[in-house]
Amino acid sequence: MTAYVTFYPLGDADSALIDLADKRKVLVDFGNQRNPDKADDPRCDLAAELRADLRKAGRDSFDVVCFTHLDDDHCCRMGEFFWLDHAKAYQGEGRIKIDELWVPACALTEDGLKSDARLLQAEARHRLREKKGIRIFSRAERLKDWMERAELDYEARKHLFVDAGKLVPGFSKDGPEQAEFFVHSPFAWRQDENTVDDRNGDAIAFQVTFKEATHETYALFGSDLDHDALSDIVKITRCYGNAARLRWDLMKLPHHCSYLSIGPERGEDETVAVDEVKWLFETQGQKNCTIVSPSRPIPIAGTEGDKDSQPPHRQAANHHRRVVSEKGGTFKVTMEEPRKDAPKPLRFEVSRFGLAPALAAPSVVATATSAPARQG
Numbered sequence: 450m451t452a453y454v455t456f457y458p459l460g461d462a463d464s465a466l467i468d469l470a471d472k473r474k475v476l477v478d479f480g481n482q483r484n485p486d487k488a489d490d491p492r493c494d495l496a497a498e499l500r501a502d503l504r505k506a507g508r509d510s511f512d513v514v515c516f517t518h519l520d521d522d523h524c525c526r527m528g529e530f531f532w533l534d535h536a537k538a539y540q541g542e543g544r545i546k547i548d549e550l551w552v553p554a555c556a557l558t559e560d561g562l563k564s565d566a567r568l569l570q571a572e573a574r575h576r577l578r579e580k581k582g583i584r585i586f587s588r589a590e591r592l593k594d595w596m597e598r599a600e601l602d603y604e605a606r607k608h609l610f611v612d613a614g615k616l617v618p619g620f621s622k623d624g625p626e627q628a629e630f631f632v633h634s635p636f637a638w639r640q641d642e643n644t645v646d647d648r649n650g651d652a653i654a655f656q657v658t659f660k661e662a663t664h665e666t667y668a669l670f671g672s673d674l675d676h677d678a679l680s681d682i683v684k685i686t687r688c689y690g691n692a693a694r695l696r697w698d699l700m701k702l703p704h705h706c707s708y709l710s711i712g713p714e715r716g717e718d719e720t721v722a723v724d725e726v727k728w729l730f731e732t733q734g735q736k737n738c739t740i741v742s743p744s745r746p747i748p749i750a751g752t753e754g755d756k757d758s759q760p761p762h763r764q765a766a767n768h769h770r771r772v773v774s775e776k777g778g779t780f781k782v783t784m785e786e787p788r789k790d791a792p793k794p795l796r797f798e799v800s801r802f803g804l805a806p807a808l809a810a811p812s813v814v815a816t817a818t819s820a821p822a823r824q825g
Contacts, residue, residue: 452628452659452799453807454668454699456741458783459483460492461705461760462522463743465670466502467657471625473512474503477670477701481526491784496530498794503545510546517672518652519556519566528568534582535575539568550576551584551617553635554592555651574599577606584617585610586653587635614689622660631656631694633682634674650678654703656694661801667696667735668799671703676712676723679703683725695733698804699797702769705744706761706782711768719767730772738778739804740769741795746785 450470457464462480469475481495503509514531516524532546533539552573562570576583578601585592588610596603611617617630635651652672659666671679686695703710708720722730744761748754755763761782770780781795798807 450627450661452661454797454799456701456743456783456795457495457498458491458493458794459495459522459743460784461744462492462525463517463672463701463705464495465701465743466499467628470627470659470661472506473626474506474508475513475515476511477515478517478523479514479527479530480522480524481530482522493794496526499530499545510548513549513551514547515551515653516556516569517654517670518553519559519562519569520673521565523673524565524569527565533568533572534579535571547582549582549584551586551653553651553653554585554587555635557585558591558595577601577609580606580609583609586632587612587651614685614691617655622658622665627661628657628659631658633686633694634672634678636681636685650675654682656697659799661799664801664803666698666799666804668699668701669695669697670701671710673704673710675704675707675709676726679710679729680723680725683729692733695729696735697733698735698738700734700738700740702740702742702744704760706742706747706765706769708760708762708765711765715762716764718764719771720762720764722768730769731775734772734776734778736776736778737803738773738776739797740773740778740780742766742769742780742782744782744784746782 452470453468455466455468459480459482462482463478464480465477467475467477476499479495483492483494484490485494528539530545531539532544550573552569556570557573557577559570573583573585577585588607593603611632613632613634613636615632617632620626620629622629632653632655634654652674654671654674657668657670659668674682683695686692708715711720711722711726713723714721742761747761747766748757748763750763766780773780783795796807798805
């Protein structure tokens with residue numbers, strides 16, 4: 450059976466849907482930052498897109514929703530969309546349920562959260578207390594200390610934790626889902642060494658291996674990791690003889706095409722990668738590979754956008770274009786796709802023939818079916 454990966458045009462925000470061969474749905478992030486009061490906002494209405502997809506499948510839930518970290522562009526308006534077990538105010542008709550929630554360990558320990566990040570933390574803490582419906586990525590001592598203060602028995606809940614360098618339980622490339630998830634980040638030691646929570650550096654990153662017949666296709670999801678965090682992943686993965694776990698046919702770019710995910714200096718025309726990141730891109734990228742930048746259109750040299758400190762960065766894009774060009778591949782930007790009435794998601798088919806563009810379903814008109822269920 451064929452699998453699919455869909456990226457949604459959300460500006461500099463993230464959301465991707467992985468449809469597995471056994472029809473399980475894994476949603477990665479929910480950055481619904483479109484302004485509902487601005488008719489000409491080119492970003493898609495993520496809630497409407499996902500509701501339409503679930504309705505077509507006859508469902509009202511996702512098997513997995515992974516929030517790689519708590520930045521707004523990864524969890525914006527999740528409190529309007531999802532059924533949250535921890536409070537009745539976030540339950541009711543029309544809300545979408547989460548069978549299993551994935552969060553990094555720091556999502557439970559960070560202080561001073563507001564808005565959707567606070568709601569997500571409350572939901573994760575509730576599920577941890579209930580010992581069900583959650584996977585927590587890395588078993589940092591800082592989280593164990595928090596659990597002790599909250600009078601939560603770690604031993605009774607340790608089956609809910611997944612460490613870097615391990616496979617996520619419940620998925621197998623030889624099972625009906627024909628896919629497995631290998632965790633690259635966060636590292637427990639990073640969280641324990643830091644004096645404050647580092648959302649980007651301690652975000653969830655993973656490789657998905659899709660298998661049909663004897664063919665394997667690899668996808669890397671790097672969240673918002675910078676070049677230091679990526680370098681750590683490369684060094685440790687290679688040290689343990691797991692270089693194959695960093696192969697990729699499809700890469701979701703870290704941090705919206707930021708130069709800081711490649712190297713410390715932006716560069717004049719192309720960002721120069723540090724050694725480990727250079728190896729990750731130039732050696733581990735497979736023939737005919739595809740890089741997807743979840744971002745606004747890449748700025749043109751000399752324009753005001755080209756001077757912006759925030760991504761996307763033209764010099765980083767030039768690096769990625771060169772890499773895929775040398776491999777006969779493609780570089781895609783979510784907000785550069787042709788669109789008529791609404792932005793068009795980027796959809797890829799994964800089969801025994803490898804990775805290929807797939808026809809995306811027509812986008813939902815932004816004003817249709819997108820009204821959220823009542824919040825208390």
